[in-house]
Amino acid sequence: MSLCLRFLLSAPFLLSAVNAWTSTPFNPPSIPLAVRTPYVSAWLPQGSGTALNGAWPQFWDGATLGWAGFVNVDGVSYNFLGTPDVPGATFSLATQQSFEFTSTQSIFVLSAGPIDITVNFLSPVEATDLVKQSTPFAYMAISAESTDGNAHTVQIYSDISAEWVSGDDSLTVNWTTTTGDIFTHQVQLEDQTLFGEVDDHTQYGSAFYSSPNTVSATYQTGQDIVVRAQFIEHGVLANTEDTNFRAVSDDWPVFAISHDLGSVTTATEPVIYTVGHIRDPAFRIRTQDRSLYFWSEYSSPAELVSYHVCYTPIPFTNLNPQISAFIGDYSAALTRADALDAQIESDANLINSEYAGLVAISLRQALGASEITISKDSTGGWNTSDILMFLKEISSDGNVNTVDVIMPAWPAFLYTNPVFGKYLLEGLFRYQATGLYPNKWSVHDLGASYPLALGHNDGLDEAMPVEECGNMLIMSLSYAQKTGDFSQITQYTALLDQWTQYLINDSLIPNDQISTDDFAGALANQTNLAIKGIVGIKAMSVIWGILGNTAQESNYSSIAASYVPQFEGFATSTTGPHLTLDYGDENSWGLSYNLFGDKLLGLNLFPQSVYDEQTAWYPTVDAAFGVPLDTRQPYSLICTHSTLDWQIWTSTLMTNNATRDMFINAVYKFASNGTSNAPFGDWYDTVAGLDEGFRARPVVGGHRT
Ligand SMILES: *[C@@H]1O[C@H](CO)[C@@H](O)[C@H](O)[C@H]1NC(C)=O
Ligand SMILES: *[C@@H]1O[C@H](CO)[C@@H](O)[C@H](O)[C@H]1NC(C)=O
Ligand SMILES: *[C@@H]1O[C@H](CO)[C@@H](O)[C@H](O)[C@H]1NC(C)=O
Ligand SMILES: *[C@@H]1O[C@H](CO)[C@@H](O)[C@H](O)[C@H]1NC(C)=O
Ligand SMILES: *[C@@H]1O[C@H](CO)[C@@H](O)[C@H](O)[C@H]1NC(C)=O
Ligand SMILES: *[C@@H]1O[C@H](CO)[C@@H](O)[C@H](O)[C@H]1NC(C)=O
Ligand SMILES: *[C@@H]1O[C@H](CO)[C@@H](O)[C@H](O)[C@H]1NC(C)=O
Secondary structure (H helix, E strand, O other): OOHHHHHHHOOOOOOOOOOOOEEEOOOOOEEEEEEOOOOOEEEEEOOOOOOOOOOOOEEOOOOEOOEEEEEEEOOEEEEEEOOOOOOOOOOEEOEEEEEEEOOOEEEEEEEEOOEEEEEEEEOOOOOOOHHHHOOOEEEEEEEEEEOOOOOEEEEEEEEEEHHHHOOOOOOEEEEEEEOOOEEEEEEEEOOOOOOOEEOOEEOOOEEEEEEEOOOOEEEEEEEHHHHHHHHHHHOOOOOEOOOOOEEOOOOOEEEEEEEEEEEEOOOOOOEEEEEEEEOOOOEEEOOEEEEEOOHHHHOOHHHHHHHHOOOOOOOHHHOHHHHHHHHHOHHHHHHHHHHHHHHHHHHHOOOOHHHHHHHHHHHHHHHOOEEEEEEEOOOOOEEEEEEEEEEEOOOOOOOEOOHHHHHHHHHHHHHHOOHHHHHHHHHHHHHHHOOOOOOOOOOOOOEOEOOEEOOOOOOOOOOOHHHHHHHHHHHHHHHHHHHOOOHHHHHOHHHHHHHHHHHHHHOOOOOOEOOOOHHHOOEOOEHHHHHHHHHHHHHHHHHHHHOOOHHHHHHHHHHHHHHHHHHHHHHEOOOOOOEOOEOOOOOOOEOOOOHHHHHHOOOOOOOHHHHHHHHHHHHHHOEOOEOOOEOOOOOOOOOOEEEHHHHHHHHOOOOOHHHHHHHHHHHHHHHHOOOOOOOOOOEEEOOOOOEOOOOOOHHHHHHOO
16 A cells, blocks of 8 residues: 555655754664663664754663763864753854764764864674673764864863663762773762662662873863863863762762863874773572673672672772773774674665665664673682573563563574574573473563563463464574584473473464563464464474484474464465464454564475465555554554564565565664654554654564574
8 A cells, every 4th residue: 555655765765854964874763872781771862863962862761861072172162962051151062964873883973163073982792702792881982173174172071970870860879080091980879779770770880981091181070060161161171079979960960081182183083982881790590690791801700709798889990901991992893893884784785775774773772682691610710601691671571581582683693693592592491491480381581670580480470382482492493503503402402392392282273372462462373373383393393303313303393294284274364365363363464474483494384375475465454654563453443553573574584575675664664754762662553653662672683684
């Protein structure tokens, strides 16, 4: 129905007319500024377009994160970051000229009178270096250049507020500033709550704002309007500390560093700021406390342990080496980031440029929901062969390592470094291998509330039996196939086989149960769940084959093969050549995205005719912003909702490029329409193009297929 619209919008997407600046490749709902972990997650909300100085940066949930910037040019002050109000001080707004994003960088150019500044927010994705990937810091790099050929004096200023350390602005914080080669402000709650969260912000550990003590650096801490006015009026800070520790919102203490670039003509070397948040121990899995991987490079557990007794923050002296290393690594990190960005862009452009844009806006969000950890070994050192990765079900409920959230994000991990997949699954396997989880099917998640992975010994996790059994089998085989590392399928064969038994019982005729699309409610005989279960059985056949058990291999293979024609009999609509949503519900249909497993694993279990029929069907039910998820719509009388990860998965199953591109274009239209200002929401209305409230979830990793 939307062919004409699609045709119009598939013309090159030009900058939105309302914005005075160019947005390349498009204007996304929200721009990642510093997105490394569930707690280091700063974004610039966009809607139809918001300049870097048009809104405060926000935590992923929309709460303000104070992060301000000014540049003084020949004594005239311009605000370039955040929207600070500084009563009595005179300054202008720098004018945004352009915005560009890649997979790891968000780059703004703003004019401040005769000077242009380039502000590059780099959130590294260091897929092959676990120390770097687990270091929870991001960069802001600023360079200045004269645009009129003349030299101008330039000073740069930036601060953060204590909103980076709590979800409750009424709590008291304290802070220290360390000088030396690097200026670092360390800020933390005075009363720390180990493993605590308030409104998804962590409630322990410390935030760090740092910049090298080069290019005439000065620092200051104190009330926001006082510190900012000092810079605006004098172009230099007072090198003083406010030690009147108080609540986050009590005369808003800020932590500032400025640089005097002197006389500027050609583009300067960038001034580097780094922002991040560190807590330790970072996780508890059942009875074991774990630390972020990067500590193994810098400190022994003994050096940290004294801070764990009654929880106290780790002082900067223990963090100096990693902050120095992170700052010192900037130019190498930028080179690596540029190479990764170029590789991703070139790979994604093999599909098309809209797809490349979607992938680029998704990568930081997909990886920024997870953290890599190690334990201590029996001798008191770090055990770097004991690696577990934890992923937060951001926005929906905060569960730890939700199996059906890892699954949609799986393509991003498989692409960047498949071993992340192993580290994400390992905790789930270990827990269930203890036998403490009472159900025969796979657990839904490792713990109800990040960062506590306490398991579900009562078996009362959100049950998604066929969904999670299928997901565990598909991901385990996918990892083994991609890497040739069979250790996990060898060690946990019994669990994998147990889940297969469950699927043999319950996937051809699935019981009344929910799928990952839990908002749609429970339903018996879900066609798409049956597909996942049958693919799971076949996956176990392949696993048995890898492990050399040919009897089990051929038994499970013939069970899966015998289910397929039966399934087709139950699931094919008699009123049109397409799969139904559930058996016997002739007019129903849905996105049969679980066929993705059949393709990912190279099983070719379902016949080509199923793919051809689905490919022919979807264009007939395409709405303005894509194909709805399915015909169950308690939320509305018409079919309007869809999720974008499942549309991208479905796009990979289409047997012609036009229908594949129809799905990609639909998601692109939603992402670039300017109706949302939330970090890329994956649940939206396909008629109006409005997001439905999910934000910043890692499932956008599904865009990497
Ligand atoms: C800040 O509070 C923490 C926790 O109460 C305490 O350990 C630390 O010494 C305090 N720091 C300063 C600078 O007062
Ligand atoms: C479909 O797209 C793929 C990848 O983008 C391309 O290699 C292939 O040639 C296209 N097929 C047709 C028939 O255009
Ligand atoms: C390190 O962890 C692995 C995996 O849990 C374990 O098998 C090994 O015994 C540990 N090593 C030491 C020295 O504690
Ligand atoms: C399979 O179903 C049978 C019969 O209902 C039941 O006895 C058995 O426990 C089930 N097995 C699993 C693994 O669910
Ligand atoms: C599920 O489908 C099977 C096969 O068509 C049918 O026998 C059974 O009654 C259905 N169950 C429900 C609850 O609709
Ligand atoms: C094949 O597997 C099923 C399910 O575990 C089992 O009931 C059956 O006995 C097996 N058949 C053979 C020949 O091993
Ligand atoms: C948003 O979508 C509507 C409806 O398709 C369209 O008219 C409008 O031009 C789109 N806006 C942008 C900025 O793409």
